Amino acid sequence: MKRRVAILISGRGSNMAALIDAAKAADFPAEIVAVISNRADAAGLQKAAASGIATVVIESKPFGKDRAGFEAVLQRSLEQHKVDLICLGGFMRLFTAEFVQRWYGKMLNIHPSLLPSFPGLDPHGQALQAGVKLSGATVHFVIPETDAGPIVMQGAVMVGDDDTPETLSQRILGIEHRIYPEALRLLASGKLRLEGNVCQVAGGTDRDGTLISPLTV
Incomplete structure (x- = not known):
């Protein structure tokens, strides 16, 4: 069974697009099930939607320095999409140690x-x-x-x-x-x-x- 992947972005989604293209191959062991952005104006959202990928916007600005509050909403979205793995693709927000520990060994960055x-x-x-x-x-x-x-x-x-x-x-x-x-x-x-x-x-x-x-x- 393919692993379910969410890509987190904040901008154009260049690496996101490369991951989506790769996952189109029948033998690729993962499927991109959601692209989540902390900015509603992220250009990558349109690219993801055009590829038939579910998109989610969780604006981080209203949370200010409340990282845990933002992450609680993010975690709910990840659970709703039954995400197994996370790929960060130009995601311009730092995580708390608690969130990172929850996804340790399951979250990649470039x-x-x-x-x-x-x-x-x-x-x-x-x-x-x-x-x-x-x-x-x-x-x-x-x-x-x-x-x-x-x-x-x-x-x-x-x-x-x-x-x-x-x-x-x-x-x-x-x-x-x-x-x-x-x-x-x-x-x-x-x-x-x-x-x-x-x-x-x-x-x-x-x-x-x-x-x-x-x-x-």
């Missing part, structure tokens, strides 16, 4: 850097300022600390000398759209296990692979 490097805001600017030669995206389990949960999957791109935060962001977005559906596939298939702060993939094998930048002659 961040546009190779965590643990450059968590938080402006990861592309952080990467360029640090002069790294590789950057990328990370899918991780959600814990109370921001961008700090066990890492599920990562993908990398080379950073050019002429890159700007905008050009780097665009290339990394392509990586995000590739790895997020695959991470959800692994989770929904029951192939992930958490051992402390480390995520292991059942049946995973060591690979003799390297990615080096800049290229040398």
Whole structure:
């Protein structure tokens, strides 16, 4: 039986769209049953509705700093849709430790850097300022600390000398759209296990692979 997934968004829903497209495959082990936004003007809501996905708006602004109050309404919606797993797709609201613990091991997020490097805001600017030669995206389990949960999957791109935060962001977005559906596939298939702060993939094998930048002659 396919796992039932809710995607939480606040904006355009770029990764949401990638997850919805992936879930259309007959052999994908999860189905997207709801897209929930904390903003009524989130562009992703229209994309989800056009794909036949149920959409829910729970405005967070009226709750102010009352995170628990917002989460109580959110939890009821998740229960109504019989949700098994949550994917955050640009969801711009922090959770309480209690909510995160309730969904521990069942809630994924994606961040546009190779965590643990450059968590938080402006990861592309952080990467360029640090002069790294590789950057990328990370899918991780959600814990109370921001961008700090066990890492599920990562993908990398080379950073050019002429890159700007905008050009780097665009290339990394392509990586995000590739790895997020695959991470959800692994989770929904029951192939992930958490051992402390480390995520292991059942049946995973060591690979003799390297990615080096800049290229040398």
